[in-house]
Amino acid sequence: MNEIRDAILADQLDAMAGLPVPESYRAVLVRKDEQDMFAGLPTREKDPRKSLHVEEVATPELGPGEAIVAVMASSVNYNTVWTSIFEPVSTFGFLERYGRLHDLAKRHDLPYHVVGSDLAGVVLRVGPGVHKWRPGDEVVAHCLSVELEDPAGHDDTMMDPQQRIWGFETNFGGLAELALVKSNQLLPKPAHLTWEEAAAPGLVNSTAYRQLVSRNGADMKQGDVVLIWGASGGLGSYATQMALNGGAIPVCVVSSAEKAAIVHSMGAELVIDRSAEGYRFWRDEQTQDPKEWQRFGKRIRELTGGDDVDIVFEHPGRETFGASVYVAKKGGTIVTCASTSGYLHQYDNRYLWMNLKRVVGSHFANYKEAWEANRLIDRGLIHPTLSKVYPMDQVGQAACDVHHNCHQGKVGVLTLAPEEGLGVKDTEKREKHLPAINRFRGV
Numbered sequence: 001m002n003e004i005r006d007a008i009l010a011d012q013l014d015a016m017a018g019l020p021v022p023e024s025y026r027a028v029l030v031r032k033d034e035q036d037m038f039a040g041l042p043t044r045e046k047d048p049r050k051s052l053h054v055e056e057v058a059t060p061e062l063g064p065g066e067a068i069v070a071v072m073a074s075s076v077n078y079n080t081v082w083t084s085i086f087e088p089v090s091t092f093g094f095l096e097r098y099g100r101l102h103d104l105a106k107r108h109d110l111p112y113h114v115v116g117s118d119l120a121g122v123v124l125r126v127g128p129g130v131h132k133w134r135p136g137d138e139v140v141a142h143c144l145s146v147e148l149e150d151p152a153g154h155d156d157t158m159m160d161p162q163q164r165i166w167g168f169e170t171n172f173g174g175l176a177e178l179a180l181v182k183s184n185q186l187l188p189k190p191a192h193l194t195w196e197e198a199a200a201p202g203l204v205n206s207t208a209y210r211q212l213v214s215r216n217g218a219d220m221k222q223g224d225v226v227l228i229w230g231a232s233g234g235l236g237s238y239a240t241q242m243a244l245n246g247g248a249i250p251v252c253v254v255s256s257a258e259k260a261a262i263v264h265s266m267g268a269e270l271v272i273d274r275s276a277e278g279y280r281f282w283r284d285e286q287t288q289d290p291k292e293w294q295r296f297g298k299r300i301r302e303l304t305g306g307d308d309v310d311i312v313f314e315h316p317g318r319e320t321f322g323a324s325v326y327v328a329k330k331g332g333t334i335v336t337c338a339s340t341s342g343y344l345h346q347y348d349n350r351y352l353w354m355n356l357k358r359v360v361g362s363h364f365a366n367y368k369e370a371w372e373a374n375r376l377i378d379r380g381l382i383h384p385t386l387s388k389v390y391p392m393d394q395v396g397q398a399a400c401d402v403h404h405n406c407h408q409g410k411v412g413v414l415t416l417a418p419e420e421g422l423g424v425k426d427t428e429k430r431e432k433h434l435p436a437i438n439r440f441r442g443v
Contacts, residue, residue, distance in 0.1 A: 001022050001025060001416070004019055004070045005418070007019060008070060008416070014136055016122060016135040017125075019124070021068060022059055023058065024057060024059055025176060025177040026392065027056075027178075028053070028115055028116060029055055030083055031051075032090075032110075032113075034051060035086050036086075037051060037086075038086060043085065043087060044404070046403075047085075048081060048085060049396030049399075052395055052396040052399060057114060060172050060180050061107060062125055062127045063127050064128045065128075065184075066130070067126045067127065067181055068124045068125045068178055068179070068180055069178065070416060071120070071121040071176055071177055071415045072121045072122070072195035072415060072422070073120050073198070073413065073416075073417050075411060075413060076175075076401075077118065077203045077234065078234070078340055080115050080116060080117070081399050081402050081403045083115050083168060091115075094169040095110065095170070098170060101162065108170055108172070110171060114171055114173050114175070114176050115173045115175050116167045116174035116179070116413075117168055117202070117203045118141070118199050118202040119174030119181075119199055119415075120138075120140045120196070122135075132186075133186050138188070138191075140186075140198050140202055140374065141166070141174065141185045141186055142202055142203070142365065142367070142374070143165050143167060144157065144166070144364055144370065145164040145181075145182055146160040146164075150162065156366050158364065165364060175395060187370065187371060188378070189423075191378075191426035191429070192427075192430040194423045194424055195414075195422055196386060196412040196414060197384040197412075198384070200384040200386040201373075201384050202370075202374075203364070204234045204237075205374070205377065205382065206374075207337060207362070207365060208238040209238075209369050210362055210369045211239070211313065212239050212335065216366075220246055220311060222246065223247060223248065223249065224249065225310050226239075226248045226249065226250050226312075227312045227328075228243065228251065229253045229312075229313060229314060229320055229324075231250065231254055231259075231268065231271075232252075232254050232385075232409065234402070234407075234409060235337075236252070237408075237409050237410075237440070239313045240263055241382045241383065244266065249307075250268050250270065251272065251309060252272070253272045254271060255273070255405075256273065256275055279292055279295070280292055281319065281322060290322075290348070293326040293327065296326075297327040300327055309332060310332050312332070312333070312334040314334050315336065315338040315339070315340060316339070316340055317338065317339025317340060318346070319341035319342065325352050328357050330357070331357065333358045334357065334359045337361070380433045380436075383433060383439070385408070385409030386412050386441065387408040387411065387443050388401070388411050388441075388442075390414070395413050398411045408443045
């Protein structure tokens with residue numbers, strides 16, 4: 001691993017093909033024999049620092065159409081939090097089912113799960129049948145893993161019956177020194193970004209693109225009023241940029257004055273600090289408060305000059321979904337993913353059915369959507385929202401930050417990279433966009 005790291009740091013990428021693939025590598029993982037360790041505890045008390053371990057693991061066999069990537073940096077997504085607290089289910093069930101699919105998939109069914117659904121690094125090896133990528137290529141990876149042996153996946157690869165999220169529903173994820181990916185997960189690394197910056201957008205940027213921009217999601221157009229929950233968070237910060245770039249009018253919901261300042265700095269003018277304004281959409285665990293939905297809708301109209309929202313960018317789930325359905329305009333769209341506050345949504349169907357609203361489910365992105373989302377990063381139209389970076393040995397704390405919403409934007413993790421700030425090739429483009437790239441840093 002030291003030879004690989006040294007070659008990358010010295011920009012001797014042509015040497016990668018001649019370097020041996022290590023028999024093992026360090027990785028962040030959860031253990032199957034610990035999947036019941038938090039049984040009986042409330043979600044908030046389940047601690048990723050206890051379940052995420054950094055250990056040496058065997059390098060998996062490289063199969064056809066696959067690549068092994070030397071990972072310089074990764075990041076924490078909410079699916080890593082779910083994996084680490086074994087909610088809503090243990091991910092070992094995913095690995096067991098995948099392992100039964102075919103002989104090559106058996107590699108994934110192990111007593112440990114290497115996690116992580118983002119990476120930035122350098123291709124070390126490619127398997128048979130890979131022609132677009134070669135050792136030495138600087139890449140990022142999107143997290144869609146598909147088999148594409150069924151016709152259902154060939155119009156939209158997200159519809160493949162064997163669609164999985166790499167590093168969550170598969171093994172050998174990106175929070176590690178090496179990662180195993182399918183070659184059609186690879187995307188070119190934006191040359192003006194550091195390793196940790198390039199690793200940050202992947203999952204959330206692609207998810208926001210499909211959810212908000214794509215015809216498979218809300219199909220946002222110029223002039224649309226878009227309500228964005230958690231607008232300074234890992235997902236919402238990219239949705240906010242896309243709304244602004246696309247000529248839409250974002251109404252950004254945040255939970256503190258500091259977060260309001262961040263979205264204002266991104267160019268958003270209409271911001272609701274839900275904590276300062278005291279919105280409480282639930283009277284208790286079983287009962288929502290429609291009067292709060294009404295107060296929230298009135299506040300939106302005050303900000304927009306009387307307009308209701310065309311699109312609700314919905315990802316908190318249970319806590320906010322009733323309000324989201326209520327405030328969408330007649331004929332509006334609530335596009336939903338993630339449900340980080342709970343999966344069992346409750347809403348008053350009268351406001352949906354009688355007002356001809358639509359609920360659209362959206363999950364990650366297909367390869368074309370992920371490619372387009374990465375292209376926006378590469379062209380400096382969308383910027384990373386990286387706020388803090390941890391070394392791999394402190395990944396449990398990084399996941400704990402995300403679990404308890406103690407972060408802004410994205411939280412990065414260094415894997416092979418020895419320090420922050422490395423990997424930039426296009427300094428001229430970087431200087432042009434540096435204030436936007438650093439907007440979330442240290443916040």
